[in-house]
Amino acid sequence: MTEVFSPAVVVPRTWHHALLNSNEPPDVSESVIIQSVISRTDERLARLEDEKSKLERMINHGDDPWTCSCHICPTESQLQDKLDSIIADRLSLSNYRKRNGAVLSPLRRMPSELLGEIFSWTCGFSSRGTLWRGKFDVVQPWVLTWVSSRWRAVALSSPSLWSFVVLDFSSQTPNSLSQYLFPFVEAQIQRSQKLSIHFYASCEIDSRPQIQMLELLSLHASQWEELSIGIIAEMIPLLPALCDRLASLKRLWIQWEGPESQQTESIDCFQTASSLIDVGVFNEYMFIPTTFPTYRLTRYQLDGPWQTQKSILKETPNLAEARIEVSFDNWEADPEEIVHLSLQRAYISRPKVLPSLTFPALEGVAFWVSNNDNLDLPTLLKSFVDRSACPLRRLCLRGFPNADATIQVLQRVPSITELVIIISEPEALEQINAIIEALTVSESSTVAPQLRHLSFGCEEENSIDYGAYLQMLQSRWKSADCALTGSALFIDSGPRPSRATRRGLHALATGGIGPCAGERASGGQ
Missing domain, CATH: 1.10.287 (Helix Hairpins)
Known part of the structure; x- marks a missing residue:
């Protein structure tokens, strides 16, 4: 040559x-x-x-x-x-x-095997947590096929790259939507083996292309391993056809696209989905009963009445995580005790239900607390922990946490070593700043020295006293009595810390405290 x-x-x-x-x-x-x-x-x-x-x-x-x-x-x-x-x-x-x-x-x-692994990280979605709403995206993994013939060969020979079908119609208004999408989706289905469907319909645009797309996807329902779906009223007649065709479905998320979409008495098509291990149903506007097999579930999330929550807890022996959103009823004290031996993590919207619960394996618990709540959280949680004899180490309070009650909880439940506080309204700033002040080590006292990890955050445009936050961390880091090893600061869209505060946080991170700053408090429940 x-x-x-x-x-x-x-x-x-x-x-x-x-x-x-x-x-x-x-x-x-x-x-x-x-x-x-x-x-x-x-x-x-x-x-x-x-x-x-x-x-x-x-x-x-x-x-x-x-x-x-x-x-x-x-x-x-x-x-x-x-x-x-x-x-x-x-x-x-x-x-x-x-x-x-x-x-x-x-x-x-690069070896094809390594290239394929990199592609899978590029195109894949996290398998942890809830199947949240995604984005309208038909580019990946197509873009990988345009780089070179070798990249194209590797991409086409990797069925897992094509398994995620993400369609969010709520942000789309094109007239030729179906013409644009159908060839891509059909080709993607042909190249995949299992499918993870993220389909969010919209009441704001023509329902016909959305229905046609769902019909196309439903032809391959036996391949579905994950389904995250936002339902509109026009889709409801198509759902019964899914019954007995979802044997591979492992994870399910259901939400309703507006109050007018909930035009049904129940959703029963998932009752025979025998492989389900993770189910979430977001009933934002009204409660629609949704039936599904419960025995294999390891995680569930549901907005619904207390009686429905009780039934699920009784029927899920393998459950490890639950988001118990008690709503659509006027809950009253319930003498029946629910004992669950395997539940490790729980979000409970109403702490008032704690007297009815016994969770011996519980390691982490989160509550939504309101300024109008008339409850004694320290007593409720202390009684729950004593009754359950659980190894509770992580506590998350979101909404409007009371400073005095929070400090009492830490003192009365010394097994708690991780604390997360996220406020949702500006009126709660005084309380979160009071918690930070109380946790600052002084010459006379040290509150909750057992705490190993502290996280604080504000939703929307709120912000804590960053200077006081830094001072608190420094005091606990220097104290021989404190066990602090990590901290996180979640920021949504509010003001950022000053340059001097950021330098101080960076110095702490360099010195050994774990990640000291983060983003998007809205994600940390």
Whole structure:
């Protein structure tokens, strides 16, 4: 293989031209020649750099201000023109060298297995937590097929890359929506084996293309492993057809797109989905009974009456996590005790239900607390922990936590080593700042020295006293009595800490305290 290379001209339709204008990897013999091209280019660049330096010295020489009149020596203008030409040649040659160097990049020779693993991290979604609303996205993994023929081959041979079908119609208004989407979705289904469907309908646009898309997806219901669906009224007649066709479905999330969408008495099509382990139903506007098999569930989330919550807790022996949103009824004291032996993490919207619960394995609990709550949280939680004999170590309070009650909880339940406080309204700033002040170590007292991790956050445009937060962390970090090892500060859209506070937080992080700053308090429940 012999070809003459010029930095100025790369002959079209040669292998060299093809490599420079694609992402294909070179073979061994091509790599040797490319390396030779780079070496010769480096030599030429070195000569140009030397010429450039000489010309700059001549132009900038201060002792001989161009007094020669022999008409042979170059003028200053001629020297500058020559320098400009060399600089342009040097830039062109540097770009040429960079393009050839890119041909030898390890990325082009990465093993297909490793490339496929990277692709899976690029295109995949987290398997942890709830199936939240996604974004309208039909680009991934298509973009991977446009880089090179090798990338295309790896992408097409990896069915898992094509398993996520994410359609959010709430942000779309195109007239030709179905024409644009159908070919992409059909091809994606053909290339996948299992499917994770994230389908959010909208009442604001024509329902026909949405219904057609759901009908297309329903043809492959036996492949569904995950379904996150936002329902509108027009979709309800299609749901019964899913019954007995969801044997592979493991994770389910249901929400309603507006109050007018809840035009049914119940949802029963998931009753035979025997593989379900994770279910979430967000009844934002009214309670719609939804039936599903409960025995295998390891996680559930439901907005519904207390009696429904009780039934699920009784029927889920493998449950590890629950979000118990008691709503749509006027709850009154219930003498029946619900004992669940495996539940480890729970969010409970109404702490008043604690006397009815016994969770011996519970490690973390979260509550929504209101300024209008007339409850004794320290007594309720202390009684619950004593009755359950549980290893409770993490407490999250969200909404409008009371400072005095929070400190009492920490003192009366010393097993709590992680505290998360997130406020939802500006009126609660006084309380969260009071909690921070109480946790600041003084010469006379140290509150809850057992705390190992502290997290604070504000939703929307609220912000805590960042200076007091930093002072509290510093005091606990320096105290020999405190066990602090980590802290997090969640910020939504409010003011950020000052530069001095950020420097202080960075110093603490460098010194050994875990991540000290984060974003989006709205995500931390």
